[in-house]
Each structure stands twice: as C-alpha cells, then as structure tokens.
Amino acid sequence: MTIDPLALVALFAEYGALLDAGRYDDWLTLFAAECRYTIMPRENYERGLPAALIFCDGRAMLEDRVQALREANKYNIHSDRHVIGLPRIVAERADGALSVEAPFAVFQTDQEGETRLFATGLYRNRLTARGGSELRIAEALVLLDTAAVPTLLATPL
Amino acid sequence: MTIDPLALVALFAEYGALLDAGRYDDWLTLFAAECRYTIMPRENYERGLPAALIFCDGRAMLEDRVQALREANKYNIHSDRHVIGLPRIVAERADGALSVEAPFAVFQTDQEGETRLFATGLYRNRLTARGGSELRIAEALVLLDTAAVPTLLATPL
Amino acid sequence: MTIDPLALVALFAEYGALLDAGRYDDWLTLFAAECRYTIMPRENYERGLPAALIFCDGRAMLEDRVQALREANKYNIHSDRHVIGLPRIVAERADGALSVEAPFAVFQTDQEGETRLFATGLYRNRLTARGGSELRIAEALVLLDTAAVPTLLATPL
Numbered sequence: 001m002t003i004d005p006l007a008l009v010a011l012f013a014e015y016g017a018l019l020d021a022g023r024y025d026d027w028l029t030l031f032a033a034e035c036r037y038t039i040m041p042r043e044n045y046e047r048g049l050p051a052a053l054i055f056c057d058g059r060a061m062l063e064d065r066v067q068a069l070r071e072a073n074k075y076n077i078h079s080d081r082h083v084i085g086l087p088r089i090v091a092e093r094a095d096g097a098l099s100v101e102a103p104f105a106v107f108q109t110d111q112e113g114e115t116r117l118f119a120t121g122l123y124r125n126r127l128t129a130r131g132g133s134e135l136r137i138a139e140a141l142v143l144l145d146t147a148a149v150p151t152l153l154a155t156p157l
Numbered sequence: 158m159t160i161d162p163l164a165l166v167a168l169f170a171e172y173g174a175l176l177d178a179g180r181y182d183d184w185l186t187l188f189a190a191e192c193r194y195t196i197m198p199r200e201n202y203e204r205g206l207p208a209a210l211i212f213c214d215g216r217a218m219l220e221d222r223v224q225a226l227r228e229a230n231k232y233n234i235h236s237d238r239h240v241i242g243l244p245r246i247v248a249e250r251a252d253g254a255l256s257v258e259a260p261f262a263v264f265q266t267d268q269e270g271e272t273r274l275f276a277t278g279l280y281r282n283r284l285t286a287r288g289g290s291e292l293r294i295a296e297a298l299v300l301l302d303t304a305a306v307p308t309l310l311a312t313p314l
Numbered sequence: 315m316t317i318d319p320l321a322l323v324a325l326f327a328e329y330g331a332l333l334d335a336g337r338y339d340d341w342l343t344l345f346a347a348e349c350r351y352t353i354m355p356r357e358n359y360e361r362g363l364p365a366a367l368i369f370c371d372g373r374a375m376l377e378d379r380v381q382a383l384r385e386a387n388k389y390n391i392h393s394d395r396h397v398i399g400l401p402r403i404v405a406e407r408a409d410g411a412l413s414v415e416a417p418f419a420v421f422q423t424d425q426e427g428e429t430r431l432f433a434t435g436l437y438r439n440r441l442t443a444r445g446g447s448e449l450r451i452a453e454a455l456v457l458l459d460t461a462a463v464p465t466l467l468a469t470p471l
Contacts (some may be wrong), residue, residue: 005301005320006162013245017258020279036401042393079199083242085397088327101331105421106279107262107399113305115277120395120421120429122334145395149176152173163319170402174415177436236356238434238459255384262433264419271464272434300445 002031002044002092008087011135012102016082017078027156028059029065032101034126037062039145042121049147069156080118081107090124097138098127115135119157120145165244168284168292171257173239176313184313189285189293193293196220196314198304210254210262210301225314237275237312238264240270247281261304263314276314277302322401325441325449326416330396333470338380341372342468346442346450351376353471355461356435367458383470394432394469395421404438411452412441420471432469434459 011030018027031037039054056062074148089103101124108118126139168187175184188194196211213219244259258281265275283296299314325344332341345351353368370376401416415438422432440453456471 005323006357009162009166009243009323013243013259017245017279020260059195064181065364072164077185079302081260081262081279083240083397085242085261085330085399086323086327086401087243088324088331090297098402102327103330103340103395105262105395105419107274109302109304113303114301115274117274117421117429117431121424122331127423145393145423146427146429166319166323166400167402170400173399173417174402174436177417178317184403222370238417238419238436240397240417240434244400244422262419264459266459270460272431272460274431309364 005089006100007135008100008127009091009136010089012123015137016084016104020080020082023088024070024156025053026064027157028066030137031059031140032138033059034057035062035137036139036141037065038140039142039144042145043147045141045143053149066156077088077111078155079109081115082157083107084123087123093126098135100125100127103157106155108155118155119149121157136148158166162246164292165246165257165284167243168294169241169244169280172294173241173261177237177239181227181313185220186221188216188219188297190216192216192219192294193296193299194222194299196299196301199300199302200206202298203302210306218226223313234268235312236266238266238272240264241280250283253286255292257282257284261314265312275312277307278314319403320442321449322381322403322414325451326401326437329451330398330418333393334396338384338470342377342380343354344451345454347373349373349376349451350453351379351456352454353456353458354459355459356459359455359457362409367463391425391467393423393440395423395429397400397421398437405451410443412449414439414441416471420469423468433463433471436471 032114037056038052040052044051057064083105085103092098092099103122105120106118107115109115121144124141125137127135128138183297194213195209197209201208213222238260242260247256247258251256259278260278263275264272266272278301281298284292285295347444352366354366358365370379376401397419400418404413404415406412417436419434421429423429435458438452438455441449442452
C-alpha cells in the first residue's frame with residue numbers, strides 16, 4: 001500500500017471531530033466492516049492483562065455500544081473535546097495493513113460550563129485501505145493512561 | 158483551488174505560535190483584508206443564537222480589538238500556549254473557499270508560574286487563497302466549549 | 315535542503331511517542347551526534363538570561379542525563395503523555411539547517427491513577443538532515459511556560 005501520510009492526519013482529525021460533534025453514525029463509517037474497538041488501561045496492555053474497559057468485536061457490536069452511549073448521555077449532559085497529537089506510522093504489515101499511533105487528550109465540559117481534563121492516552125490503531133485508497137480503522141486500541149477514569153461509559157474515546 | 162493540506166497545518170501552526178509569542182501584528186496578516194472574527198460559545202452556535210463574546214467585522218475592527226487586548230494585558234500579565242490539534246478540510250465551496258476545522262486547548266500561565274487549562278474549543282474557519290497560493294483566513298469562528306470563560310478579554314484565541 | 319514537511323510531523327510524533335513509551339535509547343537516536351539539549355523557562359530565554367534547568371552539550375552528556383532520569387524514575391513512578399501540537403518551519407538557515415517550532419502539553423499520571431497537566435511549552439529546535447534525508451535534532455531548546463515545574467528531573471520533555 002502506498003501510504004499518504006496526510007490521509008493519516010485527516011483520518012485522526014475526522015475521528016475526533018465526529019465524536020465531539022456527536023455524529024456517531026458518521027464516526028462509525030471510519031471503521032472497516034470487520035473491526036475491533038478496545039479501550040483498556042495502558043498498564044494492562046503493557047503487562048499483557050486482557051482486561052478491557054470496553055471491547056467490541058465487529059461493527060454491529062460497536063453500533064450497539066454507541067447506541068448505549070447515546071442513551072447514557074441523556075442523563076450525563078456534557079460535551080467533549082478531543083485534542084489529538086501528531087500521528088505516526090509505526091509499521092507497515094506484510095498484509096498491507098498499517099500500524100499507527102497518535103496521543104490524545106480529551107477534555108470534558110459539564111452543564112455548569114466547567115471544562116476539565118477527562119483522559120489522556122494513546123491510539124494504537126491498525127488501518128486498512130478501502131478500495132485501495134481511503135483508510136479505514138480495522139482495529140482501534142485506545143490505551144488510557146489511567147485505570148481510574150470516572151464515568152467512562154458516557155464518553156466515546 | 159488546489160488544496161495543499163500541508164499549507165493548512167502550517168496556517169494553524171502559525172496562528173497559534175504568533176498569538177503565544179504576542180506577535181499580534183504578524184497574526185493579523187494571517188487574515189484576509191475582508192474578514193470576520195467571532196468568538197462564541199459552541200452552544201449558542203448550535204442553537205442558532207447570535208450572541209457572540211467577540212465579533213469583529215473587518216480587519217480594522219480586529220486591529221482595534223487586538224490593541225485593546227494589548228492594553229488589557231498590561232494589567233493581567235500571563236502567557237498563553239495554544240495546542241492546536243489535527244486540522245481537517247470540511248468542505249470546498251463553489252467559490253473556491255475552504256471550510257476547515259481544528260480543535261484546540263489553550264493553557265495560561267500566571268505570574269506565579271501556575272499553568273492552567275484556560276479554554277478548549279473548535280476553530281471553524283473559512284479560508285481563501287491569496288494570489289492563488291497562500292491561504293488566508295476570511296472567517297474565523299472560535300467556538301468555545303463553555304460560556305463561562307473567565308477574563309476572556311485578556312486572551313486572543 | 316529540500317524540506318519534507320511530513321518528515322517534520324513524523325519527527326515530532328516520534329519524539330513524543332518514544333519518551334512516553336520510556337524508549338530513551340531510541341529517543342536518543344533522534345539527535346545528531348553533535349547536539350545540544352536545553353530546558354529553560356521561556357521567560358529566561360526571552361530576557362536573554364542563560365540559566366537553564368537542564369543543559370546537555372553533546373550526545374554523551376545527554377545519555378548520562380537519560381540514565382540519571384531512569385534511576386530517578388524508579389522512585390517516582392509515573393507515566394507521561396506528550397501531546398505535541400502542529401509544528402512549523404520558522405526558517406531555513408544558510409547552512410541548510412532548519413529552525414522549527416512546535417507547542418506541547420505534557421500530562422503525568424501517578425500511581426494512584428490521577429492524571430494532571432505537568433507542563434506546557436514550546437520546542438524551538440534546529441534540525442539537520444542526516445545523509446541528505448532523515449531529519450535529526452542538532453539542537454533541542456525546550457522552553458517551559460513556567461519556571462515553577464515540580465519534580466522536573468523525573469520527566470524528560
């Protein structure tokens with residue numbers, strides 16, 4: 001696969017923007033039909049512990065999860081802001097897939113208008129090129145810097 | 158217009174760097190001669206409420222505003238740090254203008270040396286190409302995640 | 315030197331990622347054989363005061379420093395997250411070297427799992443092209459927004 005690094009910037013930019021705008025259906029289209037989405041503390045990942053906070057195997061399961069988040073957010077009204085740092089290509093796999101990384105900070109603003117740091121971490125994603133061009137997320141691994149994220153369910157990361 | 162996505166990265170990078178360095182005159186040159194600069198809470202924007210915290214119609218008005226900020230900053234000594242996330246092209250308009258977005262976090266350090274999160278939000282800008290090449294800001298819409306920004310006037314965003 | 319702006323994004327992305335992963339030996343390879351690494355408060359820099367918090371002249375001195383950080387981190391267990399904003403090319407020097415800048419925020423997570431803003435600032439680096447292609451850091455100047463960084467030694471920036 002010929003990699004366009006700008007496509008990588010665009011993909012991560014869209015990822016964060018669509019989540020922050022609450023456009024979850026559009027966000028889902030960034031994923032490949034067969035995909036995995038995992039949120040786990042960085043420490044668990046580094047120690048090889050399998051315990052994930054969220055694990056979705058397949059687009060249908062991810063859609064269900066998004067629907068549940070929507071329901072939950074009716075009672076936990078807030079807005080999110082993803083500030084995603086510079087992405088990098090870690091490896092190009094033999095099957096043409098791409099291992100990429102980008103750090104992130106997510107800020108949350110509550111109904112009183114107070115904005116707080118919500119979470120920081122690292123995306124370690126595997127990408128595929130759909131139709132030879134557009135990049136799609138085959139695997140999103142969201143590594144959180146802490147295991148102590150409050151009210152995690154209310155925020156897609 | 159043929160879009161160079163790197164020019165987009167460069168424009169936002171300059172935007173933040175010039176503000177943080179207090180180089181307001183150079184920052185003004187990033188704007189087109191005819192321009193608009195608006196700061197408003199995201200919520201107002203989404204609800205279609207017109208109430209802006211700052212609204213400048215034209216470069217002269219923006220220059221006046223910058224001059225006022227300079228005066229105000231003599232009494233509120235602090236430094237800013239814009240961390241602007243990955244930008245994306247939202248749409249290319251029929252007239253050749255470009256709708257772009259980038260999320261941001263601004264941190265502020267006071268005279269005691271304490272650094273705090275000041276504001277997060279989203280730039281939704283309209284760009285034009287000056288002389289067919291260099292991008293300029295025809296419209297800067299700074300959407301704040303909160304309506305409760307303290308001492309807003311002292312900080313260009 | 316023909317500048318590839320994407321190489322600039324990649325270099326800063328690697329810089330932050332390798333530090334956050336604790337891969338200090340790999341991080342050192344981003345520096346040229348002859349290099350300088352300085353951390354100083356922005357205020358000192360702007361006033362022309364020479365006082366640096368850390369100053370390493372040459373790769374060997376930087377390696378020593380990294381080794382000392384490793385020792386110190388055995389007693390101050392935490393993890394870091396660099397969120398580096400959009401980089402820009404400030405100038406291309408007559409000798410082919412490149413002056414570049416990027417803003418950053420570093421977040422730190424302690425053993426209790428609490429994540430806090432640790433420091434914000436600006437990288438003002440001078441880069442050279444090794445073998446005419448790969449960018450290397452000949453001079454890293456880390457300008458901190460505050461002079462009051464707690465437990466600074468425990469965190470490479």
